[in-house]
Amino acid sequence: MSASIKDVALRAGVSVKTVSNVINDFPFVSEATRAKVRAALDELDYRPNLSARLLRGGRTGVVALAVPEIASPYFAELAAQFVQQAKGHGWTLLIDETQGAKDNERVVLDGIKSHLVDGLIVSPLALTAKEVDQRRDRTPLVLLGERLVHAPVDHVTIDNVAGAQAATDHLVARGRTRIAAIGSQPHVSGGTAALRLRGYRASLRAAKIRYDASLVVPAKSYHRPDGYAAMNVLLDLPHPPDAVFCFNDLLAIGALRALHERGRSVPGDVAVIGFDGIEEGEFHTPTLSTIRPEKGEIARLALAMLERRITEGPATSPQEAYAPFQLVVRQSTGDTLSG
Known part of the structure; x- marks a missing residue:
């Protein structure tokens, strides 16, 4: 069993109050006494009870980030930004995976672990704005992504419509006219796929290129095999595309594999x-051209919102912020150098 604060007091030969004062770095404890207590803490490998500390009106210094898929490179890179930047707020970051399942997201929002954390940052895929508003737990919350843009809580996202339009505009500027899209999800209302499809179609309209539904291939999930399968569907068309906008990089990498196996040059043919x-x-x-959201800025904005919410409480009105993105041009669309 772990040592208690009473065990530490007994080992150091001081009162429990004195041990507490040393743990919380309160003044008015002599250096000699402080040294004895710290030695006892080390000898007994004492760990403070965070739940008890919270019950006394303090904070745990711990916040949680819940993402759909930790194995996804995008969310792994985003989580790494959160881990590093949380340190600047004096926080330890816990990371949870919801798999985009409604039951798992509800568990996070309903506060099963709320006694352990001061705040939550969640990237939901399945919950509705109404379900977020009806959550039983009042732990400070910030949402990521576009799934719940109108939920009554603080929110950080990127402009997916503008990003998708920028990607398609880039292909148009390269002289491509049969531009396909991989990643639509027609049975999912709202969310990433719908917004990126909207940006793709807006770019075609602006370029006066006729929208061709046969060039838009859905993807059940956004993994490499989905992009590989979708690219093969496009290559089997009587008139295959000369360019493809993939709704994420993993789809694009799968598409590149299919093009390689079918003997198509990139970017020469596609x-x-x-x-x-x-x-x-x-x-x-070849190196992959992409739209790169500023993941560090997403983390910075979300953590700043969370600190404001923890400090000021629920009385302040919800905020919404958009993180910037960049068009990164590499070999897969014609650049001779990787960027």
């Missing part, structure tokens, strides 16, 4: 661009 700016794209052959 130009390919992705979305997310994951590191893997920079080291692929």
